[in-house]
């Protein structure tokens with residue numbers, strides 16, 4: 057898998073690398089580290105994302121500059137790579153047009169059910185993060201190419217996609233990757249974690265407080281829900297980005313197998329699903345216009361909120377049977 061990928065990708069001269077819209081730590085960290093890898097191997101890399109990184113992740117673009125894509129620039133490249141997603145629609149309207157250019161498209165990703173449009177790819181659902189796959193790419197090719205910026209970037213990806221090494225996606229390989237990154241990069245783990253997590257505002261905590269009040273248990277206490285309404289955003293002067301991480305709170309209740317975050321957006325109800333049991337939230341999310349992983353997935357409902365809660369719970373209860 058790596059051999060074919062490395063052989064093919066290093067034949068190109070100019071590669072555009074996309075990370076998915078509403079970027080998270082994994083896609084941004086992977087993108088910076090992968091673009092550095094291309095550069096170290098004599099390939100001209102450009103990193104694109106349609107959206108701006110959130111404030112707590114913007115520093116990852118110090119390792120490699122992030123640019124906004126535009127259709128007229130795409131002819132500059134002889135190949136494309138998408139990271140942390142396996143279907144072009146996850147990468148925004150400009151990325152969606154690259155399928156029409158007739159140039160090779162590659163991917164590195166850990167989500168299930170990839171599209172079949174790729175020239176080659178590294179696709180493993182048993183990996184904690186795309187960053188762990190990028191680490192392995194370095195390790196397979198020339199591990200000495202991991203310097204401090206690349207190590208830090210990959211470390212951000214692994215830490216954020218594993219809930220700081222808490223999720224069950226963490227394997228011996230994930231810990232070995234983390235250890236190797238700390239060994240090769242000149243940084244302390246708390247440096248990264250503080251930048252990513254110690255960035256909350258009082259308003260965000262007030263929003264969290266209101267959301268926690270809505271936690272309700274369903275289906276014999278096995279499923280928990282939490283809601284964030286438009287009124288809560290107004291009252292606390294916050295926005296939808298400020299709900300990051302809220303979904304994990306109901307999951308910490310003893311006995312809860314899966315949980316649902318309902319967020320009232322302008323035009324729809326955004327739904328995030330988490331599981332720490334045999335409940336497969338990817339299957340669940342696929343029935344509500346979405347998808348993801350077995351343990352973490354997302355979808356949406358047209359609303360209103362009460363109807364969304366009813367419909368989404370009914371699907372979850374079906375899964376418990």
Ligand SMILES: [Mn+2]
Nearest residue numbers: 082140186217
């Ligand atoms: Mn990821």
